[in-house]
Structures are given as C-alpha cells and as structure tokens.
Amino acid sequence: MNVAEAIRGRLIVSCQAQEPSPFLDTPHMMAMASAAVLGGAAGLRGQGVAHVRGMAMLGVPVIGLVKRSTPGSPVYITPTEADVTALTEAGARIVAADATGRPRPGGEKLADMIAATHAGGALFMADVDSLDAALAAVDAGADLVGTTLAGYTTDTDVPDDPDIALVGTISRRCPVPVIGEGRYRTPAQVAAAFDEGAWAVVVGTAISDPVNTTRRFAHACPHSPVEP
Numbered sequence: 448m449n450v451a452e453a454i455r456g457r458l459i460v461s462c463q464a465q466e467p468s469p470f471l472d473t474p475h476m477m478a479m480a481s482a483a484v485l486g487g488a489a490g491l492r493g494q495g496v497a498h499v500r501g502m503a504m505l506g507v508p509v510i511g512l513v514k515r516s517t518p519g520s521p522v523y524i525t526p527t528e529a530d531v532t533a534l535t536e537a538g539a540r541i542v543a544a545d546a547t548g549r550p551r552p553g554g555e556k557l558a559d560m561i562a563a564t565h566a567g568g569a570l571f572m573a574d575v576d577s578l579d580a581a582l583a584a585v586d587a588g589a590d591l592v593g594t595t596l597a598g599y600t601t602d603t604d605v606p607d608d609p610d611i612a613l614v615g616t617i618s619r620r621c622p623v624p625v626i627g628e629g630r631y632r633t634p635a636q637v638a639a640a641f642d643e644g645a646w647a648v649v650v651g652t653a654i655s656d657p658v659n660t661t662r663r664f665a666h667a668c669p670h671s672p673v674e675p
C-alpha cells in the first residue's frame with residue numbers, strides 16, 4: 448500500500464515537545480509515539496531528525512519536519528533543502544514544510560524543496576495557511592496539503608478552534624489529499640474535518656502533550672496559580 452493510502456481516513460498523531468517538557472528526548476518521544484500507534488494512529492508526525500529516525504521504527508509512516516528559526520525569514524517548519532535531505536535519510540515517508548509563500552531563507556524555492564523530497568523517495572506535505580498557498584503548492588508539485596499554519600501567519604491572536612472550513616475550501620479546489628491539522632482538540636472536530644473532505648487529520652498537543660493537557664484541567668480548579 449502506498450503511503451497516502453495508508454493514512455487515508457485515519458488519524459495521525461503529532462508527537463512533539465517543547466522545553467520544559469520531560470518528553471524532549473528521543474526515547475520518551477518514541478514511547479509517546481508507540482502509545483499513539485497502540486491507540487490507533489495510522490501515522491506519526493515528528494520534529495527533528497533524531498525523533499523521526501526513532502519513530503520510523505514503529506511500523507507506521509512518519510511525517511518528518513525540522514523546526515528551526517532562520518535569520519531574515521519567518522519560515523520555521525523545515526526551512527531548507529538540507530533539512531529535507533536529513534529527514535528523508537532518517538526515514539521520513541512524508542516531509543512537511545512551510546508552504547505559505549513567505550520568503551524562505553536564502554531565497555530557496557518551494558519547487559526545489561519538493562524536488563529534494565522526491566529525490567529522497569518521500570512525499571511532500573505543504574503546510575499552508577490559505578487556499579492561495581495550497582493552490583501554489585500543488586502547482587509546484589506538492590503531494591499533500593495540510594492546514595497546519597492556518598491562524599499562525601497573521602498578527603491576530605491564534606484562534607482556539609481548528610480551521611475546518613479551510614479544509615473544505617481546499618478539498619473542493621485541490622486535486623491532492625488535504626490533511627486537517629492545527630488545534631484539533633475533540634473527536635467531534637476530527638469527524639467534522641472528514642465531513643469537509645479531509646483525507647486524514649493530525650492531532651498533536653491534545654494527545655501528545657501531557658503538560659498542556661494537565662494545564663487545561665488545572666485551570667478549571669479554583670485555587671490554580673496564575674501562569675507566569
């Protein structure tokens with residue numbers, strides 16, 4: 448079965464951690480990813496070459512990315528072709544990268560990122576914020592489009608809810624699988640994305656970030672301290 452078919456109609460769990468999470472190291476993140484697979488995830492999304500290499504041993508396709516800030520560019524999800532190559536060498540079956548149309552570091556072109564992904568034997572997932580970005584990414588050769596960056600590229604506050612309407616808009620206009628991603632917190636939201644035409648849905652924080660999950664419950668308690 449090809450990799451896109453393997454995730455069709457299924458859940459993908461993004462397993463990422465930020466400081467000060469105790470899950471930052473690869474063994475802990477692999478344990479988190481193993482739990483996701485046991486729970487029914489058909490794919491994983493992992494950040495960083497070491498985590499991707501570990502997750503690639505868990506028997507389901509891994510969407511790999513590298514998060515890195517780069518001088519002079521707002522792009523931080525897999526900014527360069529060198530990142531792409533490192534991810535495919537680590538076993539990523541799909542490489543995810545910013546495809547919002549914002550300037551990439553060193554003026555690298557999206558089409559070259561996609562070519563490097565294909566040269567490494569992987570599919571390219573365009574992380575977009577809009578229909579226009581999705582259409583441009585498909586023109587450039589993207590194999591899948593994700594709504595990953597919707598709500599994160601303007602000066603306005605990040606919304607609470609996922610952009611399920613954008614999944615529908617892109618699905619109706621783009622001939623490639625559309626992945627719902629970003630701020631999915633409930634099974635009902637996941638089901639709604641499939642109703643809008645999603646090929647698969649990625650859930651991260653709500654499943655794989657116990658610090659955030661604990662914080663949500665703690666905030667419901669009357670004596671919780673205010674966040675610093």
Ligand SMILES: CC(=O)N[C@H](C=O)[C@@H](O)[C@H](O)[C@H](O)COP(=O)(O)O
Nearest residue numbers: 461595599629630631650651652653
């Ligand atoms: C915007 C951005 O940098 N998104 C990143 C992309 O890999 C991750 O930080 C998210 O956790 C991931 O997209 C899953 O989304 P959520 O954790 O909301 O389910």
